Amino acid sequence: MKRELQQPTADFTRPYPVFTPEMRATHTILIPDMLPWHFDLLVHVMRRAGYKVEVLHNEGREVIDEGLKHVHNDTCFPALCVIGQYLNALKSGKYDPEHTAVLITQSGGGCRASNYIPLIRKAMAAEFPKVPVLSLNFSGLEKGNSLQLSLGDFVKLAYAIFYGDLVMTCFNQTKPYEKEEGSAARVRVQCVEKLKRALDDGNYKKFRKCVAYVLDAFSSVAVTGEEKIKVGIVGEIYVKYSPLGNSHLEDFLLSEGCEPVVPALMDFILYCVINNVNDAKLYHKGRKTAWIFAIVYKWLYGKQKKLIALMKKQGRYEPLHDFEHLRRCADKVINQGVKMGEGWLIPAEMAALTETGTQNIVCAQPFGCLPNHIAGKGAVRALKQLYENVNVVAVDYDPSATRVNQENRIKLMLATARENRLNEQAKKTDRT
């Protein structure tokens, strides 16, 4: 169908440095912070694949200020955080700008997040014109400027994400209840180290064994028997996970005596994969390649199901969401055609959380996030009609929004949560 471009073309592109194959040996690749423990594993895989990769952990006002200087007011907060983190790191003197590159994922969806790369390039051109910007994507964008990984590497990365999700989930369900402060964190380090070794020696494919190891390790942490309020975190992918983006939301919830419930990163990957299958079904779009996505989906989903089964069998932890269940949850609220940004995944996660006993939810979104108008705030009313007790607070994250404001709103949600719990307990005692 595609008509050939025969008209004359005006080129307004600005030149930018390209990541050449030789740079693999000479350059350190920086990646922004998002999910520290997942990224620890992912970076490990990339290093084994021959890239010198480093995750940034710098934060603070200077990071945000750097971002503010280079990012348009109306562009989303994640872009600002990421760019701020790169520039702040490069200016710290720790990295040689002649031998450093930066890496960002790119989804290629209809959300402006696909444009992070040009935004980062623009910022780099102003401050560090020699630093190449690399893309990690599955849509064939940025050919020649993306990470070259083998199929085997991708398989490893997938395992790393599953393990990351498992560690995160177990940790979140242990930390609030630990008897000895710091014991859950210790086990987390121990698990991640063990998994890294497994990724090195090929044992990572022994799924059952690795999962059992993590489950057992966390189960060894002594816990109190108390009951805490569970608070789910959903929203735009970056502010949902990144402590820099969400002002350490998980820590705040812990300090308020809650158990943060954070849905798995793999769900987002599966969401991206299945959207390609959906597109082919809905619009016959990309029909030629959809089967590949269908196979990838089948494989990943199979692994996820296995992981869930193992968790259920062990019995100690509330397992991850089953992705097919998430899809059915989405269907109750919104059409799976809503695929830009985090799209239908947000209401799906909210519904799934509610159905698995986490009725209190923080929907974290960057200020003015376009997909979130629809799938975040826009979907809350529909959710309320389905689940009477769902208790959602939408929190905007922005460089200038203050913590007082954000925390006050979350506190309101928590007050309602406590009240709901009292009511439920009262109902229970009435019945008995």
Place this chain on the structure above:
Amino acid sequence: MARYLGIDVGSTTVKVCVLDEAGAVLYSSYVRHYSRVRECVLAELEKVSSFGSAFHACITGSAGLGIAQRGKIPFVQEVQAAYGAIRRLYPDTDVAVELGGEDAKIIFVTGGTEQRMNGSCAGGTGAFIDQMATLLDITVEEMDALALQAERVYPIASRCGVFAKSDIQPLLNQGASKADISASIFQAVVDQTVSGLAQGRRIKGKVLFLGGPLYFLKGLRRAFQKTLALDDEHAVFPETAPCFMSIGAAIYAAQEREELLEELRARLAVVPDGENITVGEPLFADRAEYDAFIARHMRSDLRFADIHTYSGDAYLGIDSGSTTTKLMLITPDCRILYSHYQSNNGQPLDIVADRLREIYSLIGGRIVIRGACVTGYGEDMMRAALKVDFGVVETMAHFKAALHFNPDVDFIIDIGGQDIKCFKVKNRAIDSIMLNEACSSGCGSFIQTFAKAMGMEIEEFSRLGLFAKHPVELGSRCTVFMNSSVKQAQKEGASVEDISAGLSSSIVKNAIYKVIRARTPDELGQHIVVQGGTFLNDAVLRSFEKETGKEVVRPAIAGLMGAFGAALYAMENTPEEKLISSLVTEPELRAFSYASRSVTCKGCTSKCNVNILTFADGRRFISGNKCERGAGLPVSKNLPDLYQFKYEKLYSLPRENVPGARATVGLPVQLVMFEQLPFWTRFFETCGFQVALSDRSSRELYFLGQHTVASDTACYPAKLMHGHIESLLNRGVDFIFYPCESYNLDEYDSVNHYNCPVVAYYSELLKANNERLTEDNFVMPYIDPNDEATTVRALHRALKKYKLSSSLIRRAYRAGLEALEEYHAEVVARGRKILADAGREGRQVIVLAGRPYHADPEINHGIGKLLNSLGIAVLSEDAVFGEGEQVKVSVLNQWTYHARLYRAAEFVSRCKNVNLVQLVSFGCGIDAITTDEVRSILESRGKLYTQIKIDEINNLGVVRIRLRSLLAAIEEQGRKA
């Protein structure tokens, strides 16, 4: 007997109350804390000691969190506190609305309990009312009294204080009565609460109104009652409203343990200061540095001439700004004879008339005013009222003045009360102009309002900042955000000095990084002149120099540069042979008086609110109108406006009567449906349906659907959609059709052809938030119009009820595509003709480049007409992008509508006499990406770039300045070339 103590620490006030065991209120108080939170609470606690020595205590309130935590006193979230008190005191309440200093809250008690607070972007609260009162130069009490006498209500943007201000200022300058404006402000607060907070839920039943503003302000109460249609029985205004939260806190305190008051006070007294604020460097290291700084700036000054002794020619400049009025009289060699700077207080015309009287009395017969020139918001009014010879757009005036101080100037920044204006200068002509927008509008008046809120004069307040040791970082987005940053800083114990210095630096950072969008200070230029009243504030000036690392020129008359420039303009443009200015003469001035009246213009469908000033000699001046018709002038020769053409064309599409129609389908004319209207109209008519279009957009239509708006920060076109849906529902159509389209039509010029997420999926939001929409009456299939097979399949399924055959749908789909092509061809042909005609007539053409739905006059607010009135032909991006080459851009080019912008810019960049103005909807995240790209395309080929942000604000004042500046710059460039 136990005593329960509730303390509510809000953003502006402290409320304390004491309850006895039975819940009776023994004591309550309500005081402003002027940011001295801890001291104020301590003082209040001393007063309650007469009720006992031990209390069960609990703190609530946004500013109370910090001191509660550090003083180890129980805390309850304020909405929760209110909820507790409601259940105890008013158990039959259905909904409670609470307006506080900076927060607004709503609690739905019955029908599914829900508690909500305003989001981060919502200013319609107590502080907002204070701010508006300051703007009107009256007290809040006076404002309330005035509101009760109002005769009419103007639409004022309710979303945020900054927006509201830009609606109010022109009203004031046009002479609208303060009574009407006061009532309009209250109405704006009500609208904000209804749309921003209720979000789809109706406020009905027994409604409880809480918080200080709703207790003290009768006008506000009345506006709420009227808008929500509540009778006295259902609108409850409790006597305890101002301190209601503190009562709630006291109720919660009952669960806490009893403590000695002395202990509570002792703990509060030693609350440690927080470490959560970031601080910057002090502005000056020491006194010597300050003195050197002052001495350096003293050098940029004008000389004076004595008006009492001078005889000869003189030129008068008047700068009638939005908040201040400035006058200057100069000699031909630029010495100052007279100057004046004054706040408007809403009556600029009186001020100028008074000053002219004074000038006439001073100059005797010795001095002849050869020419006079006026600039600024009030330009037209002054010219009409006082017969001023010339008018000049303010950007030009400022530029002229700056050139006088530094002929090599390459960058000018002017920070005034309301505006930030920046110009880059190349070859002694303005090369680009940047003005601030709503979300980057931290300007001078903000410091002023803030100083007043602290109970200080601005001079005193800003002086405090000069020697602050640890200026706080307050962020740089908009004043509403700054307000809460200040709140946080105060909570953390920052001093007034540190906050003052922090505000100065915020304003500067905002200007540099947000308005100018400079990445590094070097981008600004080498020879910078700073001006505007705000720069007279040494703290701001110093912050600017520190941030840019450059020494800049600040003329001593920084606040008068507009007037000075206007005077220079008068001098340059007064012809040799003209010996005396046409300005009102002294005798005329003695008899000068006027009356002001506001009416709704009935000239056309725009229904502008116009203001009519009638002068004693019978002349009239009309303002507020968008076109000549309202001004009582003959309508200018029908200049082409493609925007209007498109809009009328679309509404003329559906056939009046489809005989034997299966059913009536309603199409909401907005977002994706706007441009696809030809497609869907033809589609449905081919299928045998009667097509009904939603009502034309208007402010009223927006209000009709306001209660179903779920996300306050979405763009105005999206929010208007709710009104379109309501209008169709009210019309009783059989069903409404609005598809979800991830992909728009592929125009083969971009990597992908997405719609923006809002356009693509707005149906989902509509369905989820409008209780009147059902599966049956709202049809929203997911389609990709590029693909026939799946589109036909999806439509077949969606319209199953009407048993259409697939082949009919296929035929209709093809017919629809044809109709769309016809429409596009017609737009393009029109465009070509306009271009050709303009070329022949030597007329300037402007391509208004936005989205197709920006052609809706309620969205563009009649910018096309405004351009026509300036003598310019108007094209739209969809008429010309096909003439542009394919473009390669640095950003990912993947949206259909946005790809057109790049090509339109490419085309414009090759045309003489054609310029591009980009229309951007407020809150459009994608345009944050396209604007920089369109700018760079144009600028790479030596064209000027202008961007206009549009929202619900119905005020073209700023737009006018922008467009006139653009035209003036084009003219200058033309002259240089």
